Each structure stands twice: as structure tokens, then as C-alpha cells.
Amino acid sequence: xxxxxxxxxxxxxxxxxxxxxxxxxxxxxxxxxxxxxxxxxxxxxxxxxxxxxxxxxxxxxxxxxxxxxxxxxxxxxxxxxxxxxxxxxxxxxxxxxxxxxxxxxxxxxxxxxxxxxxxxxxxxxxxxxxxxxxxxxxxxxxxxxxxxxxxxxxxxxxxxxxxxxxxxxxxxxxxxxxxxxxxxxxxxxxxxxxxxxxxxxxxxxxxxxxxxxxxxxxxxxxxxxxxxxxxxxxxxxxxxxxxxxxxxxxxxxxxxxxxxxxxxxxxxxxxxxxxxxxxxxxxxxxxxxxxxxxxxxxxxxxxxxxxxxxxxxxxxxxxxxxxxxxxxxxxxxxxxxxxxxxxxxxxxxxxxxxxxxxxxxxxxxxxxxxxxxxxxxxxxxxxxxxxxxxxxxxxxxxxxxxxxxxxxxxxxxxxxxxxxxxxxxxxxxxxxxxxxxxxxxxxxxxxxxxxxxxxxxxxxxxxxxxxxxxxxxxxxxxxxxxxxxxxxxxxxxxxxxxxxxxxxxxxxxxxxxxxxxxxxxxxxxxxxxxxxxxxxxxxxxxxxxxxxxxxxxxxxxxxxxxxxxxxxxxxxxxxxxxxxxxxxxxxxxxxxxxxxxxxxxx
Numbered sequence: 001x002x003x004x005x006x007x008x009x010x011x012x013x014x015x016x017x018x019x020x021x022x023x024x025x026x027x028x029x030x031x032x033x034x035x036x037x038x039x040x041x042x043x044x045x046x047x048x049x050x051x052x053x054x055x056x057x058x059x060x061x062x063x064x065x066x067x068x069x070x071x072x073x074x075x076x077x078x079x080x081x082x083x084x085x086x087x088x089x090x091x092x093x094x095x096x097x098x099x100x101x102x103x104x105x106x107x108x109x110x111x112x113x114x115x116x117x118x119x120x121x122x123x124x125x126x127x128x129x130x131x132x133x134x135x136x137x138x139x140x141x142x143x144x145x146x147x148x149x150x151x152x153x154x155x156x157x158x159x160x161x162x163x164x165x166x167x168x169x170x171x172x173x174x175x176x177x178x179x180x181x182x183x184x185x186x187x188x189x190x191x192x193x194x195x196x197x198x199x200x201x202x203x204x205x206x207x208x209x210x211x212x213x214x215x216x217x218x219x220x221x222x223x224x225x226x227x228x229x230x231x232x233x234x235x236x237x238x239x240x241x242x243x244x245x246x247x248x249x250x251x252x253x254x255x256x257x258x259x260x261x262x263x264x265x266x267x268x269x270x271x272x273x274x275x276x277x278x279x280x281x282x283x284x285x286x287x288x289x290x291x292x293x294x295x296x297x298x299x300x301x302x303x304x305x306x307x308x309x310x311x312x313x314x315x316x317x318x319x320x321x322x323x324x325x326x327x328x329x330x331x332x333x334x335x336x337x338x339x340x341x342x343x344x345x346x347x348x349x350x351x352x353x354x355x356x357x358x359x360x361x362x363x364x365x366x367x368x369x370x371x372x373x374x375x376x377x378x379x380x381x382x383x384x385x386x387x388x389x390x391x392x393x394x395x396x397x398x399x400x401x402x403x404x405x406x407x408x409x410x411x412x413x414x415x416x417x418x419x420x421x422x423x424x425x426x427x428x429x430x431x432x433x434x435x436x437x438x439x440x441x442x443x444x445x446x447x448x449x450x451x452x453x454x455x456x457x458x459x460x461x462x463x464x465x466x467x468x469x470x471x472x473x474x475x476x477x478x479x480x481x482x483x484x485x486x487x488x489x490x491x492x493x494x495x496x497x498x499x500x501x502x503x504x505x506x507x508x509x510x511x512x513x514x515x516x517x518x519x520x521x522x523x524x525x526x527x528x529x530x531x532x533x534x535x536x537x538x539x540x541x542x543x544x545x546x547x548x549x550x551x552x553x554x555x556x557x558x559x560x561x562x563x564x565x566x567x568x569x570x571x572x573x574x575x576x577x578x579x580x581x582x583x584x585x586x587x588x589x590x591x592x593x594x595x596x597x598x599x600x601x602x
Contacts, residue, residue: 007243008289008310010298011061011101013080015323016040017300017310018047018059025571029059029068030324031080032310037324040082046071049097049242051113052493053538053568057098057141057243060108067099067108075099075108075123088127098141098242104148105177111139111242116492120153122177132179133169138162138493141243145198149173150219152196152204159496163238163379163409163416168193168204170219185217188225191413194239199249205236207413212236214247214257229275233259238379238409238416248290248297250315256297258287260410262340262354264384267299269318280318281311285338285384301326302385305335329386336361336394338384341401343430343437351415353430355403356384357443362397369591370399370444372431372471374453374460378423378501379416381408392580398587401438405430405460421508423456423501424463424515431460432470448472448594450587455539455568456480462517462547465524473527473590475583478539478568481547482518489540521550529559529586531579533566559586 007018007027015032026046030037041047049055049069058069065079067088073095075088089096094114102109102122109132112121120133120142133139136155140162143152151173156166167186171179187193191208202217206225212234216226235257236246246258253272258265265286270277281287284301291298297313309326313319329335338356345352360368371393375382382402390400404411405427407419418426431451438444451471453461458479465474480486484505487498499505505512513519528551532544544560551558561582563575570576 007056007059008291008298008300009059009061009066010291010293011066011103012063012293013061013065015298015310015312016059016061016066017324019324022573022576025573026071027058029066029078031066031082032323038082040066040080041068041076041078041085045076045085049073050095051097051111051118051242052138053491054240054493055097056241057100057111060099060101062101062103062106062108067101069096069099075110077108077125086125088123088125089129090127091129098139100142100144102144102148102173107177109142109144109151111141130177133171133182136167140166140194140239143196143198144173150198150202151179152198152202154193154196154204158492159499161379161494161497161500162194163192164500165190166193168196168206168217170202170217185219185223185225194236195245195247197245197248203247203249205247207234210414211412214255230257231259232412233261234410234412235259237381238377240377240380244288245290246287248292250292250297251295254315256290256292256299256313256315258290260381262342263356263381263404263408263410264340265302267301267313269297269313269315278318280313281320284309284311298323302383304337304384304386305329306386308386329388330391333395334361335386335391336400338402340384341434341438343433346433351406351411351418353403353405353433354411355401355434356382357438358390358394358400360394360397360399362395367442367445367448368397368399369448369450369472369587370401370435370438371587372435372449372451373400373402374405374427374431374451374457374464375402375408376453376455376457377409378405378407378419378427378456378460379409381410389576389580392584396584399443401434403431403434405434420500421503421511424459427460428464428467431464432468435470448591450474450590452583453477453479458539459483459517462524462528463515465526465528466517466520469525471526472594473529473587474524475529475531475586476544476547477531477570477579478533478536478544479530480517480539481543482516484512484516485546486539486543489542491537494538518547518550521547521556522554524551524554524556527559527586527590528556529561529583531561531570531582532563533568533570534562534564535567538568 018027049058098111100109107124122130140154154166171182187208193206196204213230286302288300301311310323336358452475454477458476
């Protein structure tokens with residue numbers, strides 16, 4: 001089993017979290033009992049929200065148990081002993097996510113998605129559904145005050161994404177359970193607000209001054225946004241999923257907050273009495289789902305050589321205890337550890353870029369081949385945490401570099417927004433810069449550098465193969481090949497994203513044509529390998545099929561591996577292993593060919 005990133009919840013009923021069963025490719029519910037971790041719920045129950053395509057907030061603890069979203073997208077309640085599982089919704093055309101318990105009313109709040117619309121709703125223990133707010137295109141998981149009288153949430157409208165522009169809302173919850181005095185709180189300048197949370201007052205993370213930093217919102221009188229002393233760092237990452245939590249109060253005025261420093265997540269505790277801050281859990285490089293109860297902080301920690309772990313941290317001393325997970329990831333073998341790399345800017349005004357370099361564990365007298373990985377999103381990021389696929393390559397003699405190109409989150413708003421209108425350009429430039437930088441330090445040899453990526457990372461890899469002769473071969477895993485067709489077919493959450501990444505197609509038709517891999521298949525002269533899931537609803541299978549046909553028409557011989565039972569991202573263990581084995585065979589073959597060609601030239 002593996003701890004599921006970002007899915008943990010706590011209440012007076014105890015601590016609950018999700019673990020992934022890789023053999024089944026599904027998430028199961030676990031609880032910390034007096035005798036240690038135990039699984040809860042029926043054996044057949046798999047848990048996962050699909051709201052916005054990426055889900056999140058599929059579990060929420062109350063004082064009597066936990067609410068969950070099953071794979072069928074319906075809400076259930078499981079008591080803390082696990083011997084009772086009640087279905088609360090029978091809504092087959094809808095998906096639920098972003099669950100939050102409203103304990104004073106014995107109900108759960110959720111984002112409901114149906115018929116291309118979203119609503120903020122409440123569902124009672126009797127299964128009665130009440131619409132609390134509607135009219136916005138998208139909603140995030142709400143937050144309820146401790147006394148149950150106030151609520152806060154964020155929303156956004158198309159064509160925006162939640163990391164571009166959002167609105168913070170508050171309302172009073174009346175004795176009838178409905179919302180009253182709803183109002184929004186505009187940021188002083190344009191920004192993205194996320195993760196509202198109540199302590200004695202309302203707090204949120206907003207980047208309207210350049211970084212996702214903590215702000216206090218005074219909701220009485222004229223009110224407004226009040227800054228606090230905080231370093232110029234992102235205190236969250238791009239909210240692809242609902243229910244993220246990178247900050248929380250820990251009692252007596254203290255706070256726990258995550259900060260991202262050059263791609264590494266740091267966990268800091270601050271004292272309410274003195275304001276003193278300490279960094280804790282230094283062995284971990286990313287933290288998700290911060291929750292507190294009874295003087296303890298709970299979260300999911302991710303480390304470079306260990307499996308994800310459920311952590312309990314004493315809010316006063318910072319002492320860390322592992323509740324579940326956290327095992328050494330590679331029994332009998334040493335994991336390759338990430339080394340920070342910084343690629344300096346080439347021109348004034350440009351940003352340096354950061355990433356993580358992994359040296360191969362298989363000894364060789366020759367300089368190893370290098371795989372450059374472009375992360376997905378593209379507004380996501382690479383973190384210095386255990387990645388079994390990176391370790392797979394290092395154990396087989398490859399060096400690996402994961403690059404946080406411009407557009408990645410965790411480096412401030414300006415860096416993230418630098419990708420606007422320039423997708424397929426600045427990300428490709430940064431991947432090339434990284435390859436050249438590593439070569440200049442003797443960490444890569446020119447004729448054996450590969451590039452790969454998933455989803456939007458696959459698009460970056462394809463554009464790099466089109467625009468550059470720097471790479472020996474490339475791999476696209478369910479990558480975007482035709483942005484215009486994707487624009488017409490993709491799900492609603494990302495329906496306006498492509499216009500942000502490339503500009504309006506009506507205004508910039510030549511840019512769209514120039515940045516469409518399908519139209520430039522003949523320019524890919526180096527080998528390519530493709531992987532595609534037949535059930536993919538994000539990058540639909542037609543994208544990969546059309547690219548293969550175009551390359552074959554141009555006289556190329558691309559390699560394709562099709563997984564009919566997979567969606568966007570491969571979940572089944574056997575399929576993941578098969579993908580790696582095929583890719584290894586592909587890279588090894590073309591690495592040897594590159595070596596032979598270099599020897600012939602010399």
C-alpha cells in the first residue's frame with residue numbers, strides 16, 4: 001500500500017487517510033485505532049473524486065466518522081469503527097468532491113458537478129441535498145468556522161484557472177442551514193486566492209503581491225486584507241485538486257505553514273506567543289493536507305528515499321512521529337538522491353530555473369545517458385521526493401534531471417505567469433538550457449540526451465523534438481499533440497486554459513499553427529515513442545492516433561504502446577511496469593546507436 005498524497009482528515013473521531021493499492025489502482029480508507037492503522041469500509045469500496053477531472057477532497061472527518069466519495073462519485077458515511085457504511089447520495093449524473101464536515105448540523109458540504117455546472121451544496125445524514133450557492137463556474141472546498149456560524153470559499157470563472165484569478169467569498173450560516181449575507185472580498189490587485197481557513201479570524205493564501213502568502217481578512221465593518229510578516233515564498237502550489245491544505249492553526253495563536261524554496265517544500269511552525277519560527281521534519285521535501293487537533297499537527301510528508309508518510313508532529317516541540325507509511329522505498333538498494341541544480345538566466349530580465357539531478361546507481365566508466373523530464377500541468381512542479389520511475393532509470397545506468405521550467409508553480413506569480421501565450425516556447429527553451437548547462441559541467445554527453453513528459457509534459461517533449469536537434473530521442477506519455485482539437489474536446493475545467501497558454505486562436509492563428517506538434521510531424525527526425533490510455537478523457541486518444549499517422553505519412557517510424565484500460569495517468573501497476581520496460585528498451589537501443597555513430601565520426 002502507498003499513502004495517497006493530499007488525502008488526510010482529522011476530527012474528534014480520530015485520524016483518517018487514503019492509501020493507494022497499486023495492484024488494484026484504487027484508494028482505500030484507513031483509520032488510526034488504539035491498536036494502530038486499520039482499514040475501514042467495505043472491501044469493494046474504492047475512493048476517488050473526479051470533480052474537475054482531478055478530484056480532491058474525497059474524505060472529510062466528523063465527530064462520528066468520515067464522509068467519503070466513492071469511485072461512482074457518490075457520497076457515503078462510514079462510522080469510526082467501520083461497521084456501518086451509509087449511502088447519502090443517489091445522483092448518478094453528478095460528481096462530488098471537496099468534502100467538508102459541518103458537524104454542528106450533522107451534514108457534509110461539497111462541490112457538486114453535473115450537466116457542466118457546479119454548485120456548493122450540503123448533504124444531510126438523511127441524504128437531503130440543499131444548494132447553498134450557485135452561479136459561479138467553479139467552486140473550491142469551503143471552510144466552516146469553529147462555531148458553525150460562518151463559511152468561506154473561493155470561486156472562479158471561465159476562462160480563468162484557479163491559479164490565475166479567483167474570488168474569496170464569505171457568508172453567515174443561518175438557523176435554517178442556508179447562507180445569508182453572501183459577499184465577496186476582492187484582492188487589492190489581481191490575484192489567486194486559495195485555502196481559506198478560520199482561526200479566531202478568517203485567513204487565506206493569496207498571491208496578489210507576487211507570492212502565495214498568508215493574509216488575514218477582516219470581515220467586520222469595512223474590513224479588508226491585512227498583511228502579516230511572511231517571506232517572499234509561495235506557501236502553496238497550484239490548486240489542481242480540491243481540498244488542498246498547506247497551512248493551518250495549531251492552537252494558542254500558532255500556525256503551521258509550508259514554504260517552497262527552489263522547489264523544496266519546507267514545513268515551518270510559528271509560536272503565537274513569541275512569533276518565533278522553527279523548521280521541522282527536515283527529512284521531507286514536500287507536505288500536503290495539514291490538519292491539527294489536540295496540540296498535534298497531522299500531515300502527509302514526502303521524502304527522497306522513503307514512501308509517503310502520515311506524520312504526527314508535536315505543535316510545541318516539533319517532534320515528528322510516523323503514523324503510517326514512510327518505509328524505506330528501495331529495500332536492498334540505495335536510492336539516488338536529488339541534487340539541486342540552478343540554470344542561470346541567459347539574458348537580463350530572464351529568470352534562472354531550478355530542478356533536481358539524480359546520478360545513476362549503476363557504476364560505469366562512461367558518462368551516462370541523461371533523461372530530461374518535463375513535468376505535467378504545465379502549471380505543476382517537480383519536487384525532491386521519491387519517484388519510483390526516476391529510481392528505475394538510475395538503477396539502470398541513466399542520469400535523470402527533473403526541470404521546473406518557467407510556468408511551474410512554487411516560484412512566485414511572475415514565474416508562473418511567464419508561460420502565458422508562450423507555451424511550447426519558453427518551456428522548450430528552458431529544457432534546452434538545462435541540457436546545455438548539465439553538459440557544460442560534464443554531466444551529460446550531447447549524443448545521449450533524451451527528453452520525456454506526461455500530458456502537457458509530453459507536449460513540451462514533442463515541441464522540443466520539433467524545434468531542436470539537441471535530443472537523441474523523445475517519449476510522450478498521453479501528451480498533447482493538437483491543442484486546437486483538444487480545446488474543442490477537453491473537459492470543462494481546462495476549456496479556457498489553452499487560450500491562456502497560447503492566446504486566442506482568432507487573434508493568434510499563426511502562433512497556434514506554429515505550436516501544434518501535429519502540423520510539424522515531419523520536423524521530428526529523431527526517434528519517438530508514445531504511450532496512450534484508451535479511456536483518457538483529458539488528452540483524448542485521438543490526439544496520439546493523429547500524431548502517429550502524421551509521422552508515418554512523413555516517413556518516420558514512431559513506436560506506440562496502447563493501454564485500453566487506462567485513463568489520464570496510468571494507475572495499474574502492471575501497466576506502469578510495462579511502460580517502463582518498453583521505454584528502457586527504446587532508450588537503450590537508441591543510446592547504443594548514438595554511441596556507434598559518434599565512434600564512426602571520430
